[in-house]
Amino acid sequence: MLNEINLNRVDLNLLVLFAIVLExxxxxRAAEKLNLSPSAVSHxxxxxxRLLNDPLFLRTPKGMVPTARAMELREPVSxxxxxIGNIVSTAETFDARTSRRRFxxxxxxxxxxxxxxxxxxxxxxxxxGIDLGARQLLPPNRARGPQRAWEPVLxxxxxxxxxxxxxxxxxxxxxxxxxxxxEETFVIATRAGxxxxxxxxxxxxCHMQHIVVSxxxxxxxxxxxxxVALGRSRRVxxxxxxxxxxxxxxxxxxxxxxxxxxxxxxxxxxxxxxITQSPVSRPPDQILAVATNAALMDRGVAWLFGxxxxxxxxx
Numbered sequence: 124m125l126n127e128i129n130l131n132r133v134d135l136n137l138l139v140l141f142a143i144v145l146e147x148x149x150x151x152r153a154a155e156k157l158n159l160s161p162s163a164v165s166h167x168x169x170x171x172x173r174l175l176n177d178p179l180f181l182r183t184p185k186g187m188v189p190t191a192r193a194m195e196l197r198e199p200v201s202x203x204x205x206x207i208g209n210i211v212s213t214a215e216t217f218d219a220r221t222s223r224r225r226f227x228x229x230x231x232x233x234x235x236x237x238x239x240x241x242x243x244x245x246x247x248x249x250x251x252g253i254d255l256g257a258r259q260l261l262p263p264n265r266a267r268g269p270q271r272a273w274e275p276v277l278x279x280x281x282x283x284x285x286x287x288x289x290x291x292x293x294x295x296x297x298x299x300x301x302x303x304x305x306e307e308t309f310v311i312a313t314r315a316g317x318x319x320x321x322x323x324x325x326x327x328x329c330h331m332q333h334i335v336v337s338x339x340x341x342x343x344x345x346x347x348x349x350x351v352a353l354g355r356s357r358r359v360x361x362x363x364x365x366x367x368x369x370x371x372x373x374x375x376x377x378x379x380x381x382x383x384x385x386x387x388x389x390x391x392x393x394x395x396x397x398i399t400q401s402p403v404s405r406p407p408d409q410i411l412a413v414a415t416n417a418a419l420m421d422r423g424v425a426w427l428f429g430x431x432x433x434x435x436x437x438x
Contacts, residue, residue: 135207137174138200140167145197146282148186198298201281205417217422219250226427229258229276230289232365233336233383234410236390238289238304241434259365260290261338272345280415286424287431291408300419302412302428304435309346309381309405314374315395325355325402332360334369334380346381349403370394410435 140157144164147153154161172179175196180187189197217224230238235257246253262272273290277299280288295301311328313319319327335344342359350356360378363369367390369380374394387398412431419425 134170137167137171138204140164141171141179141193141196142200142204142283144168144180144187145189145193146284148180148188150187198281201283201415202298202417205283205415205420217426219253219423219426221252222250222423223252223254224423225254225256226286226424227256227258227284228287228289228427228431229260229279229285231261231383232259232367233386234289234307235259236367237383237385238431238435241437242431245430245434258285259338260288261336277413280413280418283418286414286418287428288413289410289431290413292411292413293409295411295413298416299413300416300428302432304410304412304432305385306407307410308384308407309401310384310387311379311399311401312370312373312382312387312391312396313379313399314376315397317377317379317397319379320397320399323399323402325353328379328402329355329357331357331379332377333357334361334363334372334378335359336364336366336369336380337362338364344381346403346405349405353403370396 140153143156144150144153147156150161150164150168154164157164159167168180175192177192178190179193180189182188228235239255239257243255246255260273260276262275273292276285276288276290276292277295279285280299289304291307292301311319311323319331329350333344335342337344340362342362344359347357361372363372366382366386370382370387370390371394372378373380373396381401381403382398384398387396390396391398412428412435414424414428419428
């Protein structure tokens with residue numbers, strides 16, 4: 124009950140400050156983002172600590188490290204701020220035809236390169252004032268299994284750095300909404316006329332020089348786990364930060380690489396590539412659009428979420 128809590132002690136700006144300090148884990152950067160002085164941020168943290176009876180953040184050489192209590196508060200504070208934002212946004216009805224909002228979508232480039240063209244075409248037709256930010260998402264080094272590999276994306280959605288993520292997750296917690304878009308498999312791509320395509324066996328595959336997509340240059344790709352299980356290995360001759368660059372390099376070398384099938388089929392002609400079935404058996408990935416339940420209370424995000432699903436059917 125409201126009368127059981129002294130809301131006069133609660134300044135909602137402190138919740139915003141908490142969320143930004145938790146995101147930045149640095150008083151100076153949080154101050155810049157909030158357009159405040161570092162001393163004002165420090166003063167706000169003191170008020171929060173008294174209010175919540177916890178240190179919340181511990182100063183270390185690496186920055187402000189959140190306490191266990193701060194991490195517990197991350198989700199509920201994010202939810203409260205999203206709900207308040209939704210209440211405020213209802214003051215002006217969202218109209219895609221006239222809106223000038225900007226949304227951020229995160230996806231691997233193997234997904235965004237396929238889905239963005241039809242999505243942008245529809246935006247130009249029905250919502251010309253809306254802008255998009257596309258974030259490249261890739262799993263961390265040597266992540267094991269697709270579910271664990273992509274779970275860090277959920278933290279970005281909760282932090283509000285992404286409005287929607289499009290990733291190959293199998294399941295999501297109840298505080299998220301998922302929408303299946305399509306199933307994706309991987310194929311092997313080479314330049315046109317490459318001798319591998321005439322004899323695409325597992326032996327030939329293992330003896331080829333490979334390109335692996337990695338943001339950090341880590342040469343261990345998802346196919347290596349499957350090869351190890353078969354007692355096989357391969358030589359990774361090159362790592363590149365995205366699939367588009369991998370396709371560009373294929374057209375000028377004798378390397379091979381694994382590509383999402385939709386991506387390979389969409390761009391094979393442009394890069395003069397040949398596509399063969401993968402000799403390494405792996406289950407297909409379910410590509411999902413994911414957003415927090417709190418974010419979908421925003422009519423603009425909910426509209427874009429539906430539009431992503433609609434345009435994925437024509438990609």
